[in-house]
Every structure is written in C-alpha cells, then in structure tokens.
Amino acid sequence: MVDLKDPVIRGLLLNLVGEEGINVVFNMPDGEVTDEEVSQVTEVALNVVRRTLYILFENRLAFYRRERNKDSGWLTYLWKLDLSGINNLLDEQLTKLIDNLKKKLNFEENNMFYVCKNNCGRFVFDVVSEIEFLCPICGDDVIYQDNEIVKQCLLKRIKELEYP
Ligand SMILES: [Zn+2]
Numbered sequence: 807m808v809d810l811k812d813p814v815i816r817g818l819l820l821n822l823v824g825e826e827g828i829n830v831v832f833n834m835p836d837g838e839v840t841d842e843e844v845s846q847v848t849e850v851a852l853n854v855v856r857r858t859l860y861i862l863f864e865n866r867l868a869f870y871r872r873e874r875n876k877d878s879g880w881l882t883y884l885w886k887l888d889l890s891g892i893n894n895l896l897d898e899q900l901t902k903l904i905d906n907l908k909k910k911l912n913f914e915e916n917n918m919f920y921v922c923k924n925n926c927g928r929f930v931f932d933v934v935s936e937i938e939f940l941c942p943i944c945g946d947d948v949i950y951q952d953n954e955i956v957k958q959c960l961l962k963r964i965k966e967l968e969y970p
Pocket residue numbers: 922923924925926927941942943944945946
C-alpha cells in the first residue's frame with residue numbers, strides 16, 4: 807500500500823507531475839476510467855489530466871487499455887492508476903542521486919580550485935593556469951581555494967544516503 811501522505815512519496819510525485827497533477831493522483835477514481843471522467847471527478851483541466859496520465863504511464867505508475875466501440879469504431883483509452891512501483895522509482899532516483907554525488911566528489915578530488923576575488927565564480931587549475939591565474943571573466947586575480955570542506959560534505963551526504 808502506498809502512503810500518499812509520506813513526504814518523500816509526495817515530493818517524488820510533485821516533481822513528476824506538478825501541483826495540478828498531484829490533484830489528479832490524489833483524487834483519481836478507482837478502477838478503469840477515461841481521461842474525461844478523471845477531468846470531471848478531479849476538476850482538473852483535460853489537457854493537464856492527459857499530460858499527468860502520460861507522465862505517470864512513462865514512469866510505470868499508470869496503465870491504459872484501449873477499447874474499440876463496436877458501433878462507432880472509435881478507440882477509448884481506459885486508465886488505471888497503479889502506484890505499486892513507486893518504491894522502485896524512489897530506489898532508482900536514490901541511486902542516480904548517489905551516482906551524481908560520487909561524480910562530484912571525484913571531480914573535487916581530482917582538481918584544484920580557484921575563486922575570483924570579485925565572486926565571478928570558481929575555476930579549475932587548467933582554466934586559470936593558462937591565463938596567469940587571472941579570472942577568465944573579469945581579469946582580476948584568483949585565489950587558491952582549499953576544497954577539503956566541500957569533499958567532506960559530499961562524502962558525508964553519500965554515506966548518509968548509502969547507509970541510512
Ligand atoms: Zn572575476
């Protein structure tokens with residue numbers, strides 16, 4: 807059973823479908839429904855309902871079945887919400903986040919950093935060493951920046967996420 811009140815799950819859904827889409831997820835009728843029915847029940851605009859259902863489908867959180875009307879020959883799409891895959895989705899996102907943090911840590915470990923006195927930015931050794939340790943933006947001096955704290959913070963965050 808998926809707890810929609812869980813702030814982590816709510817946050818994930820909010821990222822995926824936005825504030826209006828959340829209303830669709832929270833108020834979606836049980837069983838198979840058409841997008842028009844969802845729009846009526848949830849009072850969310852039809853184009854937003856369609857977009858939300860499509861995003862949910864892409865993330866394997868909603869599914870549809872096509873049914874052809876025998877008389878008109880028209881296809882009807884019957885939608886059904888299935889949030890059971892949401893924990894897998896959370897795991898995938900967590901893995902991606904950890905990977906990104908590890909890449910950042912790796913970059914910090916393999917580079918020396920310099921900052922501009924005028925706060926133009928932070929530059930790696932290769933960039934400023936070619937222009938006599940001047941800021942590539944304003945031309946003023948850059949100062950070496952010890953990145954030990956940055957590395958420690960990244961490492962701490964990675965450990966927290968890997969071993970919660
Ligand atoms: Zn500068």
